[in-house]
Amino acid sequence: MKMLVTGGAGFIGGNYAHMMVHQYPEDQIVVLDALTYAGNLETLEPIMNEPNFKFVKGNICDREFVYQLFEDEKFDVVINFAAESHVDRSIENPEIFLETNIMGVQVLMDACRKYGIRRYHQVSTDEVYGDLPLDRPDLLFREDTPIHTSSPYSASKASADLLVLAYHRTYGLPVTISRCSNNYGPYHFPEKLIPLIISRALNDEPLPVYGEGANVRDWLYVTDHCSAIDLIVRKGKPGEIYNIGGHNERSNLEVVKTILKELGKPESLIHFVKDRPGHDLRYAMDPTKIETELGWKPEYSFDTGIRRTIEWYLNNKEWWTHIINGEYQNYYAEMYKDRV
Numbered sequence: 641m642k643m644l645v646t647g648g649a650g651f652i653g654g655n656y657a658h659m660m661v662h663q664y665p666e667d668q669i670v671v672l673d674a675l676t677y678a679g680n681l682e683t684l685e686p687i688m689n690e691p692n693f694k695f696v697k698g699n700i701c702d703r704e705f706v707y708q709l710f711e712d713e714k715f716d717v718v719i720n721f722a723a724e725s726h727v728d729r730s731i732e733n734p735e736i737f738l739e740t741n742i743m744g745v746q747v748l749m750d751a752c753r754k755y756g757i758r759r760y761h762q763v764s765t766d767e768v769y770g771d772l773p774l775d776r777p778d779l780l781f782r783e784d785t786p787i788h789t790s791s792p793y794s795a796s797k798a799s800a801d802l803l804v805l806a807y808h809r810t811y812g813l814p815v816t817i818s819r820c821s822n823n824y825g826p827y828h829f830p831e832k833l834i835p836l837i838i839s840r841a842l843n844d845e846p847l848p849v850y851g852e853g854a855n856v857r858d859w860l861y862v863t864d865h866c867s868a869i870d871l872i873v874r875k876g877k878p879g880e881i882y883n884i885g886g887h888n889e890r891s892n893l894e895v896v897k898t899i900l901k902e903l904g905k906p907e908s909l910i911h912f913v914k915d916r917p918g919h920d921l922r923y924a925m926d927p928t929k930i931e932t933e934l935g936w937k938p939e940y941s942f943d944t945g946i947r948r949t950i951e952w953y954l955n956n957k958e959w960w961t962h963i964i965n966g967e968y969q970n971y972y973a974e975m976y977k978d979r980v
């Protein structure tokens with residue numbers, strides 16, 4: 641099988657490419673990535689020379705380029721991770737989110753129609769469902785929960801989901817969609833909460849927590865997300881949506897305190913800052929469908945996953961210090977200047 645993994649130089653796509661290269665030596669894995677600020681070839685370095693792996697630099701919005709790639713490579717399956725993925729950046733500049741997350745998806749699906757594929761898989765997010773109240777722990781997102789987005793990021797992802805389902809209904813394209821909760825683990829870009837807190841705590845820098853830190857996210861270790869996607873691509877039913885989550889709800893403050901405890905750093909580093917506009921209160925997934933229909937089970941609880949993640953950041957300082965010492969310094973200064 642030949643698979644196209646778009647966005648494979650990013651956090652989740654990178655972990656997915658590592659997993660596929662090792663788990664399926666008989667398959668060919670091609671990563672296509674535009675190498676935006678979030679794409680990092682160092683993430684792919686460990687698999688770059690594997691015989692079943694190839695990296696191609698390019699933009700999913702570039703129709704001519706994408707068509708040529710499909711014509712040359714003749715993919716069997718396409719798994720689309722490529723996206724602008726950071727809510728805070730989408731609030732500052734929505735346009736690029738609409739381009740990549742919606743128009744890019746259209747280009748990929750048009751290529752799938754033109755050249756033929758066995759499966760197009762769209763990697764989506766729990767954020768398309770909006771948020772849940774903090775005082776109703778009984779409520780969870782199900783696949784039939786109405787779409788109700790909050791940020792330009794989630795609106796762009798929800799638009800893509802609708803387009804993907806339309807291509808299935810109208811053109812019979814064999815698509816699947818997965819909607820996953822917040823991921824964490826190795827190769828996570830250090831402007832997202834967990835790697836931001838680990839890297840800053842290690843440098844004894846103040847840790848910015850939005851509002852009162854009461855917002856709740858449902859955390860899943862990244863390789864559990866990857867194994868779920870692999871199962872959906874191989875065994876999922878075309879036209880279906882699958883929720884992915886591991887029942888690991890934590891408030892942001894709990895997450896930050898857990899990391900500080902693991903690192904032996906003081907809670908006095910915590911610094912409450914101005915809240916994110918439109919900040920979703922709580923995400924919580926009901927993964928019953930993928931568990932019962934496809935037999936998926938996550939391997940890591942939050943406690944084991946967070947320890948593994950911290951260990952990875954301690955053992956791979958070079959990977960994240962390269963990012964932090966580069967252009968990211970400007971990002972941090974710009975994004976947090978009005979929050980203090």
Ligand code: NAD
Binds near residue numbers: 820821
């Ligand atoms: P990321 O930002 O780390 O990686 C995105 C990758 O896509 C980068 O390598 C970037 O260079 C590439 N890219 C961006 N625009 C591109 C374009 N126009 N053409 C080609 N490549 C492009 O994101 P991530 O956290 O790995 O997320 C991957 C996918 O999973 C996204 O679709 C996101 O919506 C979804 N998702 C993420 C989470 C999470 O917690 N991170 C949870 C659920 C779903």
Ligand code: TYD
Binds near residue numbers: 728850853916
């Ligand atoms: P983030 O990693 O940006 O993911 P998402 O917004 O997609 O869930 O943020 C996770 C949570 O952490 C979210 O509630 C916002 C909060 N947060 C902070 O409190 N401080 C920060 O510096 C960042 C980046 C996020």
